[in-house]
Amino acid sequence: MTTLDTAAVTEMKVTCGSEEFAQKLAVVGRGVSTRTTVHILTGILLRAEGGELSLAATDMEISLRASLPAETGDSGAVVVPGRLLVDIVRLLPPGVVTIEHGAEEGIARLTCGPASYGLHTYSADDFPRLPDVDGGGRFTVERGAFLDTVGKVGRSASRDESRPVLTGVLVRFEEGKLVMAATDSYRLSVKETPLEGGPGQELEALVPARALGELARIAQGATSDELEIGVQENQVVFGIAGVWLTARRIDGQFPNYKQLIPESFEAVVEVPREEFLDVVRRTSLMAQRKSPLRLRFEEGELTVSAQTQDVGDAKESLPVSYSGDVLEIGFNAEFLRDGLESVTDERARLKLISPLRPGLIQGEGDDFLYLIMPIRLAG
Amino acid sequence: MVPIVAHLDLDAFFAAVEELEHPELASKPLVVGGDPHGRGVVATANYEARRFGIRSAMSCAEALRRCPHAVFVRSNHSLYGQYSRAVWSAVREVIPTVERTGLDEGYLDIGEVASDFREARPLAEAVQAAVRGVTNLSCSLGVATCKVVAKVASDRRKPGGLMIVPPGREAAFLAPFDVRLLPGVGPRAEERMRAAGVATIGALARLTDQELAALLPGKVGALLRDRARGIDARSLDLATESVSIGHEETFARDVVDRERLHDELRRMAVRVAERLARGGQVARTVTTKVRYPDFSIRSRSTTLDVGTDDGTRIGELACVLLDRALTDRPGALRLVGVSVSKLETVVQLALVDAAYSGSQDTSTT
Numbered sequence: 001m002t003t004l005d006t007a008a009v010t011e012m013k014v015t016c017g018s019e020e021f022a023q024k025l026a027v028v029g030r031g032v033s034t035r036t037t038v039h040i041l042t043g044i045l046l047r048a049e050g051g052e053l054s055l056a057a058t059d060m061e062i063s064l065r066a067s068l069p070a071e072t073g074d075s076g077a078v079v080v081p082g083r084l085l086v087d088i089v090r091l092l093p094p095g096v097v098t099i100e101h102g103a104e105e106g107i108a109r110l111t112c113g114p115a116s117y118g119l120h121t122y123s124a125d126d127f128p129r130l131p132d133v134d135g136g137g138r139f140t141v142e143r144g145a146f147l148d149t150v151g152k153v154g155r156s157a158s159r160d161e162s163r164p165v166l167t168g169v170l171v172r173f174e175e176g177k178l179v180m181a182a183t184d185s186y187r188l189s190v191k192e193t194p195l196e197g198g199p200g201q202e203l204e205a206l207v208p209a210r211a212l213g214e215l216a217r218i219a220q221g222a223t224s225d226e227l228e229i230g231v232q233e234n235q236v237v238f239g240i241a242g243v244w245l246t247a248r249r250i251d252g253q254f255p256n257y258k259q260l261i262p263e264s265f266e267a268v269v270e271v272p273r274e275e276f277l278d279v280v281r282r283t284s285l286m287a288q289r290k291s292p293l294r295l296r297f298e299e300g301e302l303t304v305s306a307q308t309q310d311v312g313d314a315k316e317s318l319p320v321s322y323s324g325d326v327l328e329i330g331f332n333a334e335f336l337r338d339g340l341e342s343v344t345d346e347r348a349r350l351k352l353i354s355p356l357r358p359g360l361i362q363g364e365g366d367d368f369l370y371l372i373m374p375i376r377l378a379g
Numbered sequence: 380m381v382p383i384v385a386h387l388d389l390d391a392f393f394a395a396v397e398e399l400e401h402p403e404l405a406s407k408p409l410v411v412g413g414d415p416h417g418r419g420v421v422a423t424a425n426y427e428a429r430r431f432g433i434r435s436a437m438s439c440a441e442a443l444r445r446c447p448h449a450v451f452v453r454s455n456h457s458l459y460g461q462y463s464r465a466v467w468s469a470v471r472e473v474i475p476t477v478e479r480t481g482l483d484e485g486y487l488d489i490g491e492v493a494s495d496f497r498e499a500r501p502l503a504e505a506v507q508a509a510v511r512g513v514t515n516l517s518c519s520l521g522v523a524t525c526k527v528v529a530k531v532a533s534d535r536r537k538p539g540g541l542m543i544v545p546p547g548r549e550a551a552f553l554a555p556f557d558v559r560l561l562p563g564v565g566p567r568a569e570e571r572m573r574a575a576g577v578a579t580i581g582a583l584a585r586l587t588d589q590e591l592a593a594l595l596p597g598k599v600g601a602l603l604r605d606r607a608r609g610i611d612a613r614s615l616d617l618a619t620e621s622v623s624i625g626h627e628e629t630f631a632r633d634v635v636d637r638e639r640l641h642d643e644l645r646r647m648a649v650r651v652a653e654r655l656a657r658g659g660q661v662a663r664t665v666t667t668k669v670r671y672p673d674f675s676i677r678s679r680s681t682t683l684d685v686g687t688d689d690g691t692r693i694g695e696l697a698c699v700l701l702d703r704a705l706t707d708r709p710g711a712l713r714l715v716g717v718s719v720s721k722l723e724t725v726v727q728l729a730l731v732d733a734a735y736s737g738s739q740d741t742s743t744t
Contacts, residue, residue, distance in 0.1 A: 160683055162695040185729045186685055227547045290663075290686070290725050330688055332685070333728060356728060376726035 012076030014048035032082035033059030077124035157209035158184035211247030286314035292330030338369035383490035390538035392483035395427035516725030549609025554581030627716025645694035662719030667700035670714035691696030
């Protein structure tokens with residue numbers, strides 16, 4: 001009837017390749033919240049503008065953003081259910097995908113060849129404002145060095161929500177090196193890595209271990225050797241091959257871990273790492289329901305044993321360079337395995353004091369340490 | 380060899396303990412549970428009170444209506460825990476292999492001690508005598524070739540009863556009983572069966588495959604019909620020996636104030652932790668349970684890598700879980716509770732303890 005009615009028929013129209021779209025969605029989709037009743041957080045924000053389709057998702061703790069080249073007919077933005085969009089696009093045949101969003105319907109229409117989908121939408125205005133990736137300056141580090149450090153340290157972080165500080169990895173840049181530390185209070189990992197580049201000043205942040213895990217996952221598929229990092233007041237920003245991940249910095253004081261590491265040890269035992277790890281893996285099968293793995297050190301020999309009530313037992317020895325009184329100590333099998341897997345050298349050193357004091361696992365160098373508290377053995 | 384399994388059930392356990400602690404109550408109708416003028420429910424009633432139609436899980440207000448001169452006592456779980464431990468250690472003196480399924484009930488592997496069913500009766504009587512000798516409590520036992528039959532049997536001759544179902548007689552024994560009495564039959568299954576005219580366990584046992592598929596589809600139907608026929612392959616579960624420890628509280632008035640709810644949970648967590656510590660145990664799973672004014676229940680759980688017996692920590696976890704439940708469905712609450720499970724006896728030492736106490740080292744290596 002009036003010209004107004006036909007003025008804004010389409011709010012957004014964008015066309016892109018289905019394969020690249022699926023690939024970017026797989027990355028960003030990990031940021032969609034799975035444990036919320038806030039509907040907008042279950043969605044992915046699509047924005048078409050200036051020849052680019054950008055995607056964003058957040059669960060308010062981390063956010064993920066990526067973009068791909070696209071034909072942007074009408075620029076605009078809309079939020080669509082995230083999980084569903086990821087699944088649909090993943091299953092599409094290679095081809096051209098078009099997304100159109102008419103404002104009045106509240107539905108986005110996705111077409112690819114003969115296939116057509118209508119997706120109920122949320123308003124882009126309701127989507128949370130994401131941290132600015134350019135705010136506060138960034139610097140570049142070598143990707144391999146950073147992620148290798150994450151890989152060695154990350155698993156010592158806690159997953160216990162009641163201890164937020166311990167769910168983070170302490171990331172510290174010092175002159176020419178990067179230091180990371182994590183502890184769940186039962187074990188502690190610390191890794192120092194020489195680093196080219198960096199912020200040019202000392203810098204420290206407590207970053208959610210989960211965010212670093214996501215970063216490592218994204219990096220697997222990326223081609224770039226560089227990782228961009230920005231440390232802001234409340235956020236940390238990571239950029240890798242066009243994907244941006246932001247994470248909220250954890251408030252609070254990370255434990256003064258240096259004072260947890262004993263200054264001296266009673267015994268230092270060198271073991272062939274792979275061989276010992278295999279013994280630990282095999283014996284662990286009989287350490288069910290968190291029963292301890294028993295390590296018995298005696299003259300020239302280490303015996304690993306485990307026993308679970310009503311299941312059975314296991315025992316295996318290997319020759320080691322130990323001398324002194326018999327020492328028997330118990331460890332959580334999983335924690336011990338984690339430590340031995342994090343040391344990548346051919347030989348590992350086990351440093352012990354007594355059955356109730358922490359044990360230390362190191363490789364051939366001193367750049368990495370894994371401190372592990374024992375389980376008190378009965379009898 | 381045919382398995383010989385007994386189900387042991389202490390008679391009106393909480394009430395019996397209260398009678399022992401307060402002999403003056405012994406001949407009176409006694410109800411253990413919540414406040415009869417509030418919204419508590421009956422945990423246990425003694426046999427005197429049961430004559431007035433008072434049953435477990437009935438509201439205390441209703442119990443008071445049925446028997447105005449009944450004596451109401453609040454539950455004292457730490458006391459019942461002490462009695463329960465004494466009972467089970469007495470039982471183990473006679474039958475070493477036991478699966479406790481609650482404070483007051485469990486299964487006994489009679490077959491480990493008896494060579495055949497003829498020896499089952501004297502052994503079962505010895506168990507009853509041992510329990511009475513140590514605690515003055517009475518219990519009932521059912522003995523059969525499998526758990527489901529033993530459980531139904533233990534309930535037949537309460538209190539102080541002993542019912543032995545010999546091999547081959549399982550289905551015939553179960554057949555006349557109301558289908559509701561078959562372990563595993565929930566309210567919904569009962570309703571469906573009743574609507575289809577299946578009123579007894581025997582009727583369920585006689586259903587053909589097609590009838591069963593129409594009435595109770597899936598694995599549950601087949602499982603229940605097997606049980607109705609006296610077929611139950613479950614062995615004693617010795618791994619999950621003690622199931623869980625928990626506290627919950629029904630409020631006199633529905634509570635919406637978050638701080639108040641947190642305070643309640645923290646307080647209950649401390650009590651839960653005390654009970655853990657008393658048993659020398661730690662727990663890996665913490666569960667918060669909430670009940671809304673419309674009686675619907677929700678629970679949220681989290682599992683730790685390493686067990687804890689720290690009341691403060693259990694309390695904090697319980698609060699996080701409460702917040703999560705209330706995010707999913709906000710509103711006032713009629714009840715909150717905290718419980719712990721995955722109980723273990725492993726003592727994993729912590730680094731912070733080592734750092735702050737500094738005196739953990741008791742060895743001389």
